[in-house]
Amino acid sequence: MTSRPVLRRRAFLAALLACGVGPSRAEARHFRIALANVDETPGVTLEGLGFTGSDLRRSFELAARTLPVDMLYFDNAGDPGRAVANAEAAIAAKVDLLIEYNADAEANAEIARRLAAAAIPALALVDPLPGAPLYGPDNRVAGRIAGRALGDFARETWPDEQVLGVLIGDLAEPSAAISDRVQGITEGVHESLPSLKLASLDTGGQPVRADALLTKFLQTQRGERLLIASLDDLAAVYAKNAIEMNRRQSDCIIVSQGLDPNIHGGASEKKEIDPNNRGSVVLGSVAYYMDRYGYDVLPLALRLLAGEKLPPRTATQHKLVTAANVFREYPPFDMN
């Protein structure tokens, strides 16, 4: 088992004790915490990855089971006006703390102003909320992990061969998240292969297009090994299909971003990253753990409520997950 969450919890408990919030006092008071989720509309995915709003909310529901919190849930539905209204509703409900996940900066400024007026502390998820500690991915770090993995693979497997890098995904998406991931991938792969050239294949937000784009690209690149960095898991799955259809498995390797349910399954729900599929061209995916945010964020919220000053930004601890460690990171409990 990984020691990451253990250390995290130990640190959290130590912090609680340091703040005088030992188990007995923590049990004595239940805090009312609201989560204003970014968008729970079915089919809407988050941050260019395969996670959904309901995945994120479920993580809070599960994490809350063992913590002294009573949760209230709001769905911002991707609507800045609704986000402000939800914050107002949380204030009216006299919550002890609001966890806000909303992408609109203007609305967040208004939410921060209203929360401050009501003296209600807040935590921001992914997107900043003025004055609130922020929890979210570090896209650049995640990208760098993928880039390093690709570079290391090429150095070990194809040491004397001509190698080309390929970036595939929603490259034209204007968010900082995407550009940070791309920057990180580039930095990471250049650590091992400083002169590596990177081609770009833009799916335009439609991961299915990765198949056709890569097929066409493969037909023009016959003498090179390809290090493929996918910006999301679904695009990686389609890219893998293109590689197999063109029988280029021995020339290509993919590392993706997300580790969302598109690419890893459970005990029976076999998917690409699986202990029994170690020969896949999909080497791995960098985990973002958006389906576990609740486990990280609620302890932060309790620390804040205990009077602790949190760092302005806490980042998800990204990790490369492969067939060798996927069941450690995501123990397969789903028996379907």
Added chain:
Amino acid sequence: MRIAGLAASVGISALSLLVLSAPASAQADCKAVVQPSPFGPDDQTGATNRVTPAVTKAAAAEIQTGVVTSMANPLVDGIPLFGTRFSKTILSSFAITPGAEYGNNKLSYMEDTYLSQSHVGTHIDGMGHIGIQDCYYNQTPMGKYVTQNYLKRLGLENIKTFATRGVIIDAVKVFQAAGKLKANPACKTPCLDAGSLITEADLQAGLKMYNVTLREADAVFINTGWGDLFKQWPAQNATYNKGEPGISESAALWLASQKVVLVGADTWAVEVIPGEREDIAFPVHKTLITDNGIHIIENVRTDLISDVAAKTGRATFFLSMTVPKAVGTTGTFVNIEAIQ
């Protein structure tokens, strides 16, 4: 329970052999990973050591009316199973073909061939089922004892007897009384929702409800209502398997401290799924089986005995459950009856 990588499916077994036997040279220090057995360093039996003649005699006092209540689900093709796991029978009926009878009395016969994995239906998890790396019950370095066909230690043949007192804890009633039972539209009768934690306080409340105090060697069964989904097979198989209510790790530790011999429930893993911690796999299994030698019984039919308890006020019974001496196996389907 049905765990990939430890399962008995053919493909997975092959992998398990590779995984478990290959690292034999890099085994974990089992003394650091698993608790020692309280029954000595050579013990392979586990908690059924506690079922002494005195325990059985005392349990027999539970038989007052002679009423027998079934606590097993039917084992039939179509019930919820783990992924590709299967349980089928082949009927050999050749001898009823005209002319194939035996003797002038024309004796005929039929037999079955089970093509079934062992952890299906109402079944027991044995000591050889769950470990941490290759460390199993009583700090056994299992890598040394795995063959292609069976275990050379910790097989079911080492179990003594389950002739003891059974206790039913009705978690549905506990949650109803506490006002924390959420409606689950998939269940036709009240059930706890998937992911609902049953704590030691809940267990104690359930015992208090029927004025029961646990005693050493008791067999504890928990009614969560989740078995309602099992009964709806195959319609609700996916829902049944996707998660479940169950006991927390601390509740398992509390049960272990009570020195029970088994913990059963109307769920496929007894423990809460999704678990309390996102990165820890089946901690209750480890606590009960691997550390304490306490058997787990899954997919138990608990609703009938819970109904009896509600009507009669008696939540204890004489447990009738036997386990075949299937040498070197990790589990088997069982029949269970509560005799009062």
